[in-house]
Amino acid sequence: MQKIAIITDSSCDLTIDEIKEYNLNILPLKIIYKDREYNDIFDIKPIDVYENLHNEVPTTSLCSPDYINSVLDKLEAEGYTHLIGIFISSSLSGTFNAARLVIEERSSFKSYLFDSKIIGYPLGSIVIKAAEFVKEGKSFEEIIEALPSIREATTGFYTLNTLEYLRRGGRIGKVAGTVGDLLHLKPIISVDEHGAYTTIAKARGRKQSLKKLASIILEHLDECKCNVAILNGMAEEEANQVLDSISSHPNLLKSQVRAIGAAMGVHAGPGMVGVSIQKEI
Structure with missing residues (x-):
């Protein structure tokens, strides 16, 4: 009999309650200060990052x-026989490869590791879907076969109040950040086919960037039924405004507003507003 464990990393931005509910195993990213370090999710909250x-x-x-x-x-020790790992894009973090090196040394599990080529709650929504399949009694083989189509149905978009923190973290080029700041252009950021950050649109100023984000959500809803999560880093009021602007669409299934995690907050900074969209599966 198969006993399947789901493992992921803390960039999935799931809550402690969700981790418990779906019986998930989390590899926390480390958040490092000069004189101390913390395990993301477990030891530090986003507000702690922002306030410092x-x-x-x-x-x-x-x-x-x-x-x-x-x-x-x-x-x-708990008797698991199969392991499915679903991780942050390998183009954005070395987590996938680090986990692979360790897990592949263990002969006690039959394992499958999936590079999601995405980040944040879009990753989390893929993980939850896989965990739901485990609860439903689907086999290891059925779940790993379904993962590419779940990923295909899932996407994410983000806009930031400032590009300073992405720039500091080396996640985007300095020139792109400088030009954007000077012209007050706010990029709408997603990931490309390799899982690297890419700018898919630009808007002049904060208000227009949020309108553009809402229009992108509506374009997806026009195509099919979707679950939508509006994501934010200390920008809950604006996130709720975005949700209000799309809430009456007939193809909107479940919707929610969620805070991003501490590690995501390090690179996004305060004021991030984003969206996770998952087509009906």
């Missing part, structure tokens, strides 16, 4: 091999 940005902008780092091994030891 004027003193120090932390960095993020991968989960250690020792931590990964401790998670695997726990799963082995």
